[in-house]
Amino acid sequence: MGKAVSALGGAGLIPQQGGSTPMDAFAYPLACQAIPRICAEIGLGCDLSEEVFPASQAEAAGVQVRRERLLAILSGEHGVTPYDLFRESGIGQERLALTERFVPAGSDVLDVACGRGYFTFASALSGSNVMAVDRMGDERRPGWWRTFNSARESLGLARRVSGLRADSASVPLRSDSVPVIACVHAVRDIMSQAERSGTFLEAARLLGPGGTLLVAESTPAADTPPEEVYMAYLRLRTRIGWEADVPSPGELEALVSQSGFNRVRSTLIRFDRDYAPVEFPREAVRDLPPSIREEHGRIERLRQVHGIRPTAVLAVTASEPAE
Ligand SMILES: C[S@@+](CC[C@H](N)C(=O)[O-])C[C@H]1O[C@@H](n2cnc3c(N)ncnc32)[C@H](O)[C@@H]1O
Numbered sequence: 001m002g003k004a005v006s007a008l009g010g011a012g013l014i015p016q017q018g019g020s021t022p023m024d025a026f027a028y029p030l031a032c033q034a035i036p037r038i039c040a041e042i043g044l045g046c047d048l049s050e051e052v053f054p055a056s057q058a059e060a061a062g063v064q065v066r067r068e069r070l071l072a073i074l075s076g077e078h079g080v081t082p083y084d085l086f087r088e089s090g091i092g093q094e095r096l097a098l099t100e101r102f103v104p105a106g107s108d109v110l111d112v113a114c115g116r117g118y119f120t121f122a123s124a125l126s127g128s129n130v131m132a133v134d135r136m137g138d139e140r141r142p143g144w145w146r147t148f149n150s151a152r153e154s155l156g157l158a159r160r161v162s163g164l165r166a167d168s169a170s171v172p173l174r175s176d177s178v179p180v181i182a183c184v185h186a187v188r189d190i191m192s193q194a195e196r197s198g199t200f201l202e203a204a205r206l207l208g209p210g211g212t213l214l215v216a217e218s219t220p221a222a223d224t225p226p227e228e229v230y231m232a233y234l235r236l237r238t239r240i241g242w243e244a245d246v247p248s249p250g251e252l253e254a255l256v257s258q259s260g261f262n263r264v265r266s267t268l269i270r271f272d273r274d275y276a277p278v279e280f281p282r283e284a285v286r287d288l289p290p291s292i293r294e295e296h297g298r299i300e301r302l303r304q305v306h307g308i309r310p311t312a313v314l315a316v317t318a319s320e321p322a323e
Contacts, residue, residue: 023068025144026116026151027082029277033089035070038080046070050090050274051308060282082154086121090273094313095122095184097271102214102317103128103180110178110206112168112199113186117148117161123182124160135167169198171206176320178206182214185276187252188234191244200259207320213261215316218276219268220246225302226309232299233278233308240292249314261318270312278308 023031032050039046048067074080086092099122103109106127111120114132124130136144145163152158166172168183168190181203190196203213222228237243247255249266257264285296 023071024147024150026147027085027154029091029279030082030085030089031067031071032277033091033274034085034087035067035074037088038074038078038084039070042078044070044073044078051277082151083125083156086118086125086155090271090275091118091277092122093273094271094275095119096125097269098184098214098216098313098315099123099126099128102212102315103182104212107180107212108178109180109182110171110173112171112181112183112203113189114148114163115186115189116144117151117163119182119184120161121151121155121157124157125155128160128180130161131173132161132163133166133168133171134163135165137165169195169202171202173206175205176208179208179211180214181207181211182216184214184216185218187215187217187255188243188246196247196255197259200255200261204260204320207261209320211320213256213316213318215252215256216313217252218246219311219314220248222311224309225306227311229299229303229306229308230278230310232302233280236280236292236295236299237278239295240288252314252316256316256318262320264316264318267315267317268312269315271310274308274310275313276310 032048036046036048036050038044048063048070071080087096095118098119103123103126109120109123109128109130111117111123111130111132114120114134115136117132120130120132132148134144145165148163152161152163164171183199183203187196190199207213218234220231220234222231231246234243234246238245249268253264253266280296285293288296
């Protein structure tokens, strides 16, 4: 591993592994964000941007070939590990910062609607044992649990992380048994108001005495043109039905307090990194109705002018409900 990079592995939790790193659905966004940064640190030439999806379709295939070639060099010749990719990506850095700020060190965590597990792995890297819950299954997202399990292995976290397929409104765990419950960048994927209420009522049942709830979500307010571009993509995802609306800070706070939690506190956080790439896989765009494709094209042109930046994140914390 190169000198600059080895410092990144400082936590000493992750076994260093040689060989190339597979770019599956977990690793791909991390690699896109981390490769240009790591190359800059070790002085390796790199003409790739951090964008997950390149500006034009014609560019996409070539970019991916260059990315894979660079990743092979980084992992083969410089010892860059999956942990380095996580640590050097905006996604990983944001989840690690949220963990450091809001999860009491070493507490067991239940990560509700874990998705690809970015927050799960950040908490586990910080020393927690984490149970990750998601309802995803092979019919909707083929191979997602397999990808999750291979990330557990490649990050050296198999003993600290377990995955459980369940609905967030009905988690098969004992009442009052969990010290920390997190729900990170997931509320907008919990599609109906009823499911959202069910999720937080269930969290209130599960959270143990003295426990902490952490809910983090992008806010819908865009303050700059690059943030407008980000929101335009999110609104288009809502229109297609891939996601529900991004809740406003007031809606998020009400959701938590109406589920019976105490001491609800909100913190608005601006990260200066891209922590949540908006995904519009090109194959998926091709199959969408013409009006959506047209709107997608319009937003892509705006992105080329203004760039793209996620909006601020609202972190809502709360404690167990009063008896
Ligand atoms: C954007 S991902 C979560 C991101 C992740 N927490 C992170 O740190 O990157 C949202 C996830 O919510 C899950 N989800 C949505 N509704 C759910 C429900 N009712 N029960 C369990 N999981 C749900 C989806 O399957 C999806 O994997």
